[in-house]
Amino acid sequence: MTSTRGEFALLDETWASVTPPAARRMLIAAAAAFSVRGYHATTTRDIAAQAGMSPAAVYIHYRSKEELLFQISRVGHTTSLSVLTRVPDGPPTTRLAAAVRAFASWHAEFHTTARVVQYELSALTPEHLAEVAELRRRIEAAVRDMVEAGVRAGEFDVPDVRGAVLAVLSLCIDVARWFKPDRGRTPEEIGDLYADLVLRMVGASAP
């Protein structure tokens, strides 16, 4: 039951920033449609149908199909950055484990959104891509800071910090590709597994 409540809280939080509700409903419909047929093969008409609205209604809230993709990408990156960075203070080992647990779980829970966010970057306009790239740099920096703190504190043993950070992020992001709800592990179990594997990757001395 705790798990279910947690999921709804995360769901609310991920899309809550999108208002009014009609715009939010359209964004969720667009993410679902893009994930099934890809961005280029999806029309605004498909998205409107999925949201149960008229095609014209799309343009009340979004200038274009690309604007929908950008908003999905912006919300997705902002939420995953916040999930990663709001871990409580504590020793680097505890913080990195908590961050990885939350980040990996988020990619399981929001696999549909995360897939669109990760695989359709090349469809963004240069201006929108630049904005998303800045969020991606902040996500990378957050993990790098945690790994470097662990090395400085003597808790981690990492010969190649940039390489390890790349692998940690990659591992968590790829959850969105293979995760299937109601089959195998829950998002929380994936978070626990990955926290343990990442501590091993950074050679954490206090497991």
Place this chain on the structure above:
Amino acid sequence: MTSTRGEFALLDETWASVTPPAARRMLIAAAAAFSVRGYHATTTRDIAAQAGMSPAAVYIHYRSKEELLFQISRVGHTTSLSVLTRVPDGPPTTRLAAAVRAFASWHAEFHTTARVVQYELSALTPEHLAEVAELRRRIEAAVRDMVEAGVRAGEFDVPDVRGAVLAVLSLCIDVARWFKPDRGRTPEEIGDLYADLVLRMVGASAP
């Protein structure tokens, strides 16, 4: 220079099984086209144009666009399975490191093909998907065998073998998403980095 020769050898090997050369050229063109706009938004006309052939020529070699996707997927999975399994005999630590090095490098080298193979599975017919799923089970079994051999030999310490195997494969496959040629690490360097990280994940005692 060794690296470049290695890459060409691998390139030859990946597509060599596809004959005649016109069919091979078309498959390579299809993989490139699918990777840019996605399977659903790509037409056989686009593929023919990319291959420098007439649209009718596609149907001499392939029954449909889905048949092209299936052949790309079949070749991609078969080659990556062979890359993974032909590591020389030796202690489990050495074998797993060699397998991961080769599998991760392959996903960097063939990132275009690998992306199509991984992200468009849902566009395959049920019959074709079943065939590809069998190759995916063999890939998973190959890695599981190596990890279990290491546990039995007392070289690895793995609390959750299935979870570790899932993560090892996921880590290598996701290289196809983020890899960019001529920027940052070479496929060989990624292979070396990942071999080290995976040995840490399985708690290899003899690095």
